[in-house]
Amino acid sequence: MASKVSPLAPARFPDLPVIGGVRFASAAAGVRYKGRTDVMLALMEEATVAGTFTRSATRSAPVRDGERKLALTEGGPAAFLVNSGNSNAFTGRAGEDAVQGICAAAATALGVPEERVFTSSTGVIGEPLPWQRIAEAVPGLHGALEAGGIEAAARAIMTTDTFPKGASAEVQLSGGTVRIAGIAKGSGMIAPDMATMLVYVFTDARIGRKELQALVSAACDRTFNCITVDSDTSTSDTLLVAATGASGVDASGEPAFAQALEDVFHDLALQVVRDGEGASKLVEVRVTGAAQDGDAHRIAMAIANSPLVKTAIAGEDANWGRIVMAVGKSGAEADRDRLAIRFGDIVVARDGFRAPDYSEEAASAYMKNQELVVGVDLGLGGGSATVWTCDLTHGYIDINADYRS
Amino acid sequence: MASKVSPLAPARFPDLPVIGGVRFASAAAGVRYKGRTDVMLALMEEATVAGTFTRSATRSAPVRDGERKLALTEGGPAAFLVNSGNSNAFTGRAGEDAVQGICAAAATALGVPEERVFTSSTGVIGEPLPWQRIAEAVPGLHGALEAGGIEAAARAIMTTDTFPKGASAEVQLSGGTVRIAGIAKGSGMIAPDMATMLVYVFTDARIGRKELQALVSAACDRTFNCITVDSDTSTSDTLLVAATGASGVDASGEPAFAQALEDVFHDLALQVVRDGEGASKLVEVRVTGAAQDGDAHRIAMAIANSPLVKTAIAGEDANWGRIVMAVGKSGAEADRDRLAIRFGDIVVARDGFRAPDYSEEAASAYMKNQELVVGVDLGLGGGSATVWTCDLTHGYIDINADYRS
Numbered sequence: 001m002a003s004k005v006s007p008l009a010p011a012r013f014p015d016l017p018v019i020g021g022v023r024f025a026s027a028a029a030g031v032r033y034k035g036r037t038d039v040m041l042a043l044m045e046e047a048t049v050a051g052t053f054t055r056s057a058t059r060s061a062p063v064r065d066g067e068r069k070l071a072l073t074e075g076g077p078a079a080f081l082v083n084s085g086n087s088n089a090f091t092g093r094a095g096e097d098a099v100q101g102i103c104a105a106a107a108t109a110l111g112v113p114e115e116r117v118f119t120s121s122t123g124v125i126g127e128p129l130p131w132q133r134i135a136e137a138v139p140g141l142h143g144a145l146e147a148g149g150i151e152a153a154a155r156a157i158m159t160t161d162t163f164p165k166g167a168s169a170e171v172q173l174s175g176g177t178v179r180i181a182g183i184a185k186g187s188g189m190i191a192p193d194m195a196t197m198l199v200y201v202f203t204d205a206r207i208g209r210k211e212l213q214a215l216v217s218a219a220c221d222r223t224f225n226c227i228t229v230d231s232d233t234s235t236s237d238t239l240l241v242a243a244t245g246a247s248g249v250d251a252s253g254e255p256a257f258a259q260a261l262e263d264v265f266h267d268l269a270l271q272v273v274r275d276g277e278g279a280s281k282l283v284e285v286r287v288t289g290a291a292q293d294g295d296a297h298r299i300a301m302a303i304a305n306s307p308l309v310k311t312a313i314a315g316e317d318a319n320w321g322r323i324v325m326a327v328g329k330s331g332a333e334a335d336r337d338r339l340a341i342r343f344g345d346i347v348v349a350r351d352g353f354r355a356p357d358y359s360e361e362a363a364s365a366y367m368k369n370q371e372l373v374v375g376v377d378l379g380l381g382g383g384s385a386t387v388w389t390c391d392l393t394h395g396y397i398d399i400n401a402d403y404r405s
Numbered sequence: 406m407a408s409k410v411s412p413l414a415p416a417r418f419p420d421l422p423v424i425g426g427v428r429f430a431s432a433a434a435g436v437r438y439k440g441r442t443d444v445m446l447a448l449m450e451e452a453t454v455a456g457t458f459t460r461s462a463t464r465s466a467p468v469r470d471g472e473r474k475l476a477l478t479e480g481g482p483a484a485f486l487v488n489s490g491n492s493n494a495f496t497g498r499a500g501e502d503a504v505q506g507i508c509a510a511a512a513t514a515l516g517v518p519e520e521r522v523f524t525s526s527t528g529v530i531g532e533p534l535p536w537q538r539i540a541e542a543v544p545g546l547h548g549a550l551e552a553g554g555i556e557a558a559a560r561a562i563m564t565t566d567t568f569p570k571g572a573s574a575e576v577q578l579s580g581g582t583v584r585i586a587g588i589a590k591g592s593g594m595i596a597p598d599m600a601t602m603l604v605y606v607f608t609d610a611r612i613g614r615k616e617l618q619a620l621v622s623a624a625c626d627r628t629f630n631c632i633t634v635d636s637d638t639s640t641s642d643t644l645l646v647a648a649t650g651a652s653g654v655d656a657s658g659e660p661a662f663a664q665a666l667e668d669v670f671h672d673l674a675l676q677v678v679r680d681g682e683g684a685s686k687l688v689e690v691r692v693t694g695a696a697q698d699g700d701a702h703r704i705a706m707a708i709a710n711s712p713l714v715k716t717a718i719a720g721e722d723a724n725w726g727r728i729v730m731a732v733g734k735s736g737a738e739a740d741r742d743r744l745a746i747r748f749g750d751i752v753v754a755r756d757g758f759r760a761p762d763y764s765e766e767a768a769s770a771y772m773k774n775q776e777l778v779v780g781v782d783l784g785l786g787g788g789s790a791t792v793w794t795c796d797l798t799h800g801y802i803d804i805n806a807d808y809r810s
Contacts, residue, residue: 058733058741090729092758125726126759230712233734308805315806321530324495328463329638336463353497354531394802400713401720
């Protein structure tokens, strides 16, 4: 896809710190197209690995394989091997054979136990994966590994993405400084339970597998599971985190580490929304005053996924009636006569009625911003949730009416 | 809205039979625009009335009023008074006052008890309804009532609709012939639990209120609650059925009457999908082999509401991978290795893999049809469901990025 870069893209790929104990390589293996970099390898000499995966009932063979492997080992060398161009999803037994073939080849070439090789595949569903091409590329990838290869890796995993996604943090813990760097891909088929997203995050902190897993799951719930582009959920979503311990700094029980990890997730998650297919606006939906957090999340997602809300935002129309509609359809508890709605700081409606001082002109002016906040207060209790989405434009139709994903 | 008529529209408005005991009138009351016919009245000298309404938590004042009134009386004269241009939704106490004002004026002018006046409002949300204009129009409507005014009534309730919707049936019961005629509006904000739909159906059969209500609820579940245009649910959806008994023919316990009523609902429901905003294709999604009917419905709706499926259909792309994705995300029980997918009669995939004899060429040729059937068999049990939807095109964005609904 030769798409224009999203208007919401960051100015450039960030400078990511080198993470001790991780090296990267990428290559053109010809998975789907000739001459396009489509495979990336990350090799850790020693790491604890944690992750989360799509909960789709039709999730792909590599997802099922990764889920199984996560809890098998506590440490040791590890490899992430990722291809774009073909998702190896809905490929039956052949899909599992392909994963096994790639993992066996990688284990041999890299000197990593097979159960420590994690593969991901993204791209077209239902086509047999030409896995031998990936397996054959591994020795070359091995020879090309370098500590600074993370940006090229971010580019290798792109599909309809219009820009590569990276984020990092450096955080002072009681034992010293640790670094976190991550990359992601994803721009459509984005909804909770992990979207068409692949995310790989690396840190030189030292932390046990179970504690890392708990941090990753919690942070994922507040970031990647709170974004949506089109309500569609991929069969391939994968988030993997490797902690190499190369800094020698222990991150156990350090809230600053947990926060930094979540910050990196948050940054990457918002970049995915910024690259939402056809997106021209980034929208934060903040729901407060719900009977419980779950209700707030449900309402926020109903707003964020509503085609009528998303097209109104695309049209820069302060159409708060569609927000009311989305609150109503969510199925969560709401009371019309306690509802308040804000666009940014502009109070549009309160107590179930248009605010007396509401100015359509001010609201319309606000809607012209590229980044918008829609606030809904239910007036019922202390439950809250924030989710992020983008608008629904002609660009989404252009991209998806002819891309075979 | 000056929209081109949907390419899926019927050639013309059908000839509807006159239903004894019902008269219609419509007028331009200036609810939102000057000179546009925007109010319709149906007056029954005697009728049993049944109905269903949106389950939105933010449903409109007229909906709440109608819900309450349905069970208050068993018969007597009745009026349906409907306006387009303003939905009187999210208008707080003023909304309830407006309904009361209209009903009181209509009761006086028409000689119908207030609790037998049912009002509906469709159009913009959150704007105070200029209800006096409607109240003032009632005497004129009363003077203009005629048995043959149903087509004009169908036109008066249109909003973004590109064609008026009507359907009818004539059915032989043991006691004689009865007639059913109905009209509907709706083209966006269409999803189960009644969409932005207003539906009024009239019959000259004689039937008690409770039995009629049971028939209406069951038929609605299989028709209007099985269509979706954009997954958005209106705050105003209303379906009302009036049985005048003017034929003198008793329809109690007559399966042929129940079937004819459902046929009229089905016809009107599909016309709503045919007028789906921007629709260029009508899509039937048939799910079979589910563990239970509820699972089948959930999966069918996940497919029918998936923006990625709908854009692929708009692009005439036989992208069955997106069907797999939608099955997976639905949350209902599914087993990848038992899944079969068909486009029309073309078996695309079976046993969790692309069918060996699958021809992309044949599938692509099939996708060029204006009416499509997507079949999914889960291979798990006897549960099934069918839903209807349309594709997602640039036209939807055009209509919704600037229409204030």
